[in-house]
Amino acid sequence: MKKIINAPERVVAEMLRGMELAHSGLIRVIHDFGVVVRADAPVQNKVALVSGGGSGHEPTHGGYVGFGMLDAACAGAVFTSPTPEQMLEATKAVDGGAGVFYVVKNYTGDVLNFEMAGELADAEGIQTDYVVTNDDVAVEDSTFTAGRRGIAGTIFVHKIAGAAAQDGKDLAGVKEIAQRANANMRSMGMALTSCIPPESGEPIFEIGDEEMEIGMGIHGEPGVERKKIEPADQIVDEMLGKILGDTVNFSGSEVAVMVNGLGATPIMELYLAYAHVADVLKREGVQVWGRPYVGEYMTSLEMAGFSITLLKLDDEMKGYLEAPCSVAAGRPF
């Protein structure tokens, strides 16, 4: 394992320290609890947004804390949901009297821990509610599964629900639009290589020199198909086929598009993939809204691969996507 780290057990704490030093004025970090909060939290009378999850997906989630997006993000150990203790701390730090809204990616650990945190917050007299994002179409939903996974589309929920909260929506209103965004978005990922979590020091999975995996999860959970690598256009066709073939009818609508790098994929390849995404969407009568989101939004350490997300927009969501925000993941150049 080759990493620019000091000690595996300190990576999250040291990363948070670097983030805080780099973005003072924007965020502060409650170090004992691994929680990133808006520097000016709590914002009185605004619904506060809290998200979180395992670390290793940077800039998710700490990079999205700031004006117009999250009020706090809880950083778990690498790929491990944070604990209710962290979440409660975040909740208390950001509650401005209008309640706290949790954006939770659909993984058993994240859901259970946020549920427990909500109970603890209730006990302290803080009203909470939550949305569970499950945009990944790779693995089919059924009565037997824990449901679909939440992946990069979650960042759209951060932005839209964050702007809605900034705009003064109440807890129910924030929940409604978060659910609406989640219900209208679909994602799918693929990977070429495994990442190596620092603590185990081993790749999560083995994959051949010529193989790719379609539907790979952001923690290296296996996807739906392992096969020989194909040309970019064909990979995009397959991913978009699955997304467009799902239950949201994107055709004829304006759609926010994200092409998200998982960590080691060169920006060159993301743009190259986007060129074909744009072609397919045009052919299918799907209109790309505004500027597409091409870059690293939710990574998986140094995994090579990417995901595509489509979000079908209405006017309110468009307004909230466009609304100003100021977060560590943003940059002027």
Added chain:
Amino acid sequence: MKKIINAPERVVAEMLRGMELAHSGLIRVIHDFGVVVRADAPVQNKVALVSGGGSGHEPTHGGYVGFGMLDAACAGAVFTSPTPEQMLEATKAVDGGAGVFYVVKNYTGDVLNFEMAGELADAEGIQTDYVVTNDDVAVEDSTFTAGRRGIAGTIFVHKIAGAAAQDGKDLAGVKEIAQRANANMRSMGMALTSCIPPESGEPIFEIGDEEMEIGMGIHGEPGVERKKIEPADQIVDEMLGKILGDTVNFSGSEVAVMVNGLGATPIMELYLAYAHVADVLKREGVQVWGRPYVGEYMTSLEMAGFSITLLKLDDEMKGYLEAPCSVAAGRPF
């Protein structure tokens, strides 16, 4: 070689197509010549900035084309300087009557080709001048070498000279501040793994499972020392030691700081490294100005590693670094 591409010989063209589709309104691409230009070029009576180099360093340079930075960027084949023909085309496309200024990284190919382009532009009656950036302290300057390499600090020159041109400086004024920025900045890089240029399909260098290379170039040109990987803090100490020990006296000054990922380094590791950069600079009496630049600015395909750049600022440079800009590499979140 596992890449999200269609065919090695088409990667640059397809990437440029994706960039143009993703950023229409901001840039357009002259496809026959692999040139990215500001959508509103030529801007009358403004000095136009042109840069360029081999592809594979994205977002460098096309990602920095737009209001307040570059007017055009020439994309060479992967790791190969673009040709005078491309540069002349860019020059003609952006000249607004106030002359064209080239920002050239110090590599023999880039310098020779831009020099030839300048001669060709002169012949067409377009006034040109240029700066050669050479911020990399890894390899020593001497009368026998081609001089130091230009690396990530070049992006500071794009920003400062770009804002100066936008501000109305003439060709000589733009050149003066570009040279001033270059003279006041120092960088150093390191790598953990090689990238794989798509055309050759082979790693540029072999490196052991436990090894790193200090001073590695952005094309995989070997650095100054190959050794066993060390803790992040020690690596940072070494790189900063070389930078601070060079001829610019950073102590007591306000300094722009860039921690630049080379492609496959997780954002987590960049922030972790920045934490120690901040500590060392504080100890050395160097004041970090504004928000440090932590992220991918000049990559080397999927190379794992990073570079550090320090730029000693004066008030004019600060103003230009802060000035608004609108480029593809920037993003709100």
Added chain:
Amino acid sequence: MGATRDTLSVIQEMATAMEEHRRHLTQLDSEIGDGDHGNNMHRGFQAALERLAATNPETPSDILKSCSMALINKVGGAAGPLYGTAFLRASTALSEKEELSAEDVAAAIEAAAAGVKQRGKSEVGDKTMVDALEPAARAAKEAASSGKGVGEVLRAAADSAGEGAGATVPLTANRGLASYLGARAAGHMDPGARSSYLLLDAAARALGA
């Protein structure tokens, strides 16, 4: 006092087991999940030991509650709330008791298994720790009702948990990260079922069984 000392040595033995099997549990989790289960459990039981040392609880119930809090607060992932709930329910089942009978221990294991099922909304056959815990609870109850002692009850529970864990190998997962694997989860043992066995086995060994 005897039950308190025994419970403490049970937790101690569990922590040792999690330390020893850390890599293997992580490896099992890599096959079908995200490769953190061993680290999660190890972190949790280290936190439990610290908390016990700091708070010095006096009854078996308080020890288990302290352990539960450590797991909930420090583990995260799915295992944190699930094992946290298990220990919390066991603690509640034993509340006010200073000495423990075989029936008490069986009832605690049953409460723990029921808690995990409820919180995780999972059943036997879903390829989770429930596949180890539910048969363990049944075996413990049988052993207790046939007059076995505390150690033997724990041994019976551990052995059944081991079988249950083994039985997860051919299964497809329906819960947890492994559920995203579909049919490809088959052929690998569930890491949580394995850790459940290891914890019960440690408990039995702590009491010399």
Added chain:
Amino acid sequence: MGATRDTLSVIQEMATAMEEHRRHLTQLDSEIGDGDHGNNMHRGFQAALERLAATNPETPSDILKSCSMALINKVGGAAGPLYGTAFLRASTALSEKEELSAEDVAAAIEAAAAGVKQRGKSEVGDKTMVDALEPAARAAKEAASSGKGVGEVLRAAADSAGEGAGATVPLTANRGLASYLGARAAGHMDPGARSSYLLLDAAARALGA
């Protein structure tokens, strides 16, 4: 007409050589540079063939000029302007000539070598293509003045270029990307010196020498 046909077949043979040695040149460049020299040269000579086919130049000088333009416009890197300059200077040296003497050929090679030295600000010993081109020019001149024919002049130049390229192996680089390597460049042949040899060798072979 003979010299025109010969010059065309020289370029054709050079293009074939660059195609055949593409991987090896790239590999040499990987050792001490950035691993693109073979692709650069191949791209350039393909462009030269296309340009020749499209423009149909009639004299050796025009052919070389056409080739120079293709290299300058399509290669990039260091090799583009350097070889572009070499062919341009050779073209100038032969301007107006319809038939070529051995002296003409030697003068063209000399002009080419001088052009590269001037543009690259490099000398023999800097571990660049100059290490092949300068001895080649000297050998060509000697061969011509001792009465050898055009083919033999090219053969002499090629052989000396080959020796010169071989002599770059132990050198430290002072110019080009390889110069950043310092002492570690030693032990590897300079890719540009190697391509210079291959081009001259192809030229000699095209004339049956």
